[in-house]
Amino acid sequence: MWSLEELSQRPEYKTYEFTESGRSRYMPPGTPGIWGEVTGNEHDEWGHVSVNPVNRRKMMAKRMGKMIAARSELPPARIYGSDSARIGLIGFGSTGGPVREAQQLLAAQGVPSRYLQLRTLWPLPVHELGPFLDSVEVAYVVEHNYTGQVAGLIREVIPQYHSKLRPLVKYDGFTFRAPEIARPIQEAA
Secondary structure, three states, X not given: OOOHHHHHOOOOOOOOOOOOOOOOOOOOOOOOOOOOOOOOOOEOOOOOEXXXXXXXXXXXXXXXXXXXXXXXXOOOOEEEEOOOOOEEEEEEHHHHHHHHHHHHHHHHOOOOEEEXXXXXXXXXXXXXXXXXXXXXXXXXXXXXXXXXXXXHHHHHHOHHHHHHEEEEEOOOOOOOOHHHHHHHHHHHO
């Protein structure tokens, strides 16, 4: 972010300036003396709409560079359970507590499991998902939605694991309870 001293020495502020790091400095809305343009269309460094193909390629390269750089700054996934378990669970957000409790229910029935708790969805942490999926025979993707969006995202980005993924979805407005996760896994084991 720019300091007020730096701003006073700069004649212009480019909302989407090309920089060596690939990241433009952010200026909070309402900063005195700063006017930034924001649009949903392709834009130049100032935020003005642009249909110039050279600019478009530069902006896309900048965006993709930021995605690559972001990977190193994102929190890693958490993994719980037995390293030798053949049953995997993958979850995100509010499924975490019920999945951990379901692991206890499964263990009490002699069914060891391993749980990968995603902490970010994009960029998808394939460097963590790949080894996890290699370590299990089947992975239940526990989600609070109708279509199994996280399972679909994993299948799209790393399709070689398609056959290992089993969506386990709930979409009635209530969060999963541990027995609702453990029961279908026990029945399939």
